Amino acid sequence: MTIDASVHRGGDEPGRSVPAASLHVKNLLGIADLGADDITLLLDTAVAMKEVGSRAIKKVPALRGKTVVNLFFEPSTRTRTSFEVAEKRLSADTLNIAASTSSVTKGETLVDTALNLEAMAPDMIVLRHASSGACHLLSRVCRSRVINAGDGMHEHPTQALLDAFTIREHKGRLAGLKVAIVGDLLHSRVLRSNLLLLTRMGADVWVSGPTTLIPPGVERFGVRATWRIEEAVEGADVIMMLRIQRERMQGHFFPSLREYFTVFGLTAARARLAKPDVIIMHPGPMNRGVEIASDVADGPYSVILEQVANGVAVRMAVLYLLAGGVMEGV
Ligand code: CP
Numbered sequence: 001m002t003i004d005a006s007v008h009r010g011g012d013e014p015g016r017s018v019p020a021a022s023l024h025v026k027n028l029l030g031i032a033d034l035g036a037d038d039i040t041l042l043l044d045t046a047v048a049m050k051e052v053g054s055r056a057i058k059k060v061p062a063l064r065g066k067t068v069v070n071l072f073f074e075p076s077t078r079t080r081t082s083f084e085v086a087e088k089r090l091s092a093d094t095l096n097i098a099a100s101t102s103s104v105t106k107g108e109t110l111v112d113t114a115l116n117l118e119a120m121a122p123d124m125i126v127l128r129h130a131s132s133g134a135c136h137l138l139s140r141v142c143r144s145r146v147i148n149a150g151d152g153m154h155e156h157p158t159q160a161l162l163d164a165f166t167i168r169e170h171k172g173r174l175a176g177l178k179v180a181i182v183g184d185l186l187h188s189r190v191l192r193s194n195l196l197l198l199t200r201m202g203a204d205v206w207v208s209g210p211t212t213l214i215p216p217g218v219e220r221f222g223v224r225a226t227w228r229i230e231e232a233v234e235g236a237d238v239i240m241m242l243r244i245q246r247e248r249m250q251g252h253f254f255p256s257l258r259e260y261f262t263v264f265g266l267t268a269a270r271a272r273l274a275k276p277d278v279i280i281m282h283p284g285p286m287n288r289g290v291e292i293a294s295d296v297a298d299g300p301y302s303v304i305l306e307q308v309a310n311g312v313a314v315r316m317a318v319l320y321l322l323a324g325g326v327m328e329g330v
Pocket of ligand 1: 285
């Protein structure tokens with residue numbers, strides 16, 4: 001399928017070009033399905049999309065006539081709004097459905113909800129769900145393209161893509177960088193998607209957290225694990241902090257939040273162990289004083305709000321390419 005792919009400045013002035021290519025997948029269910037060429041295409045396309053966001057008129061007709069349903073069964077601030085902004089910038093018609101205001105509260109299943117929405121002929125469904133695998137299930141019953149906006153503890157592919165985009169903007173590459181990912185590794189879909197993406201693109205990835213929160217066998221991803229945050233961040237080009245996901249925890253994994261911060265929190269002193277030009281990342285939502293000190297989160301090395309801004313460009317790229325966009329004359 002090829003859509004009207006012209007992403008013109010203000011509607012008639014040509015902008016930058018990237019090579020014509022298409023993704024090897026029909027849906028974005030996880031980074032696990034993407035090759036290095038898909039990831040590079042998505043990141044390169046996001047560069048062009050970011051330029052669209054810098055124009056006086058931040059709107060292009062690429063998805064005119066397409067309908068996108070944003071179906072969120074879990075809370076979200078960044079991902080939901082970012083997808084909606086991305087869809088509007090591409091001129092798609094958008095529908096936002098939150099589980100709390102839908103007939104899910106009356107007992108309707110995910111599949112029935114999706115099939116009823118499908119009856120209205122949307123082109124794409126963006127799904128966030130508490131169950132790992134929910135997006136795969138939807139992709140088997142729906143004709144629409146399915147985009148994973150976070151499924152349980154499984155994957156959050158657009159988060160990993162926007163993280164990679166932000167790293168690439170600062171460092172010019174992913175290969176060979178030391179990336180330290182620290183926090184609640186066990187419950188994190190952001191971790192899994194980032195491990196898949198960063199190792200596929202040649203980064204040297206270290207993970208750190210309490211031993212109770214390090215997934216058994218995580219080394220199989222081709223990463224190094226340590227409970228000593230100092231070892232993980234030493235000489236790092238990138239430090240990515242992850243939130244303690246208390247909503248997914250059953251039982252106690254560490255004595256108290258205060259002790260967690262003392263042993264595993266990113267303080268300015270620990271950040272100084274990294275490279276002098278380190279960038280500090282966090283997918284949000286952030287718990288200040290738990291996994292990261294406020295002066296670090298707001299400090300000169302933090303790119304946390306850049307990640308949010310880049311999320312729009314990356315999600316525009318995902319929507320555009322899944323809709324069949326070919327970046328010619330962009
Ligand atoms: N990073 C992220 O997924 O944030 P939200 O839960 O607010 O969407």
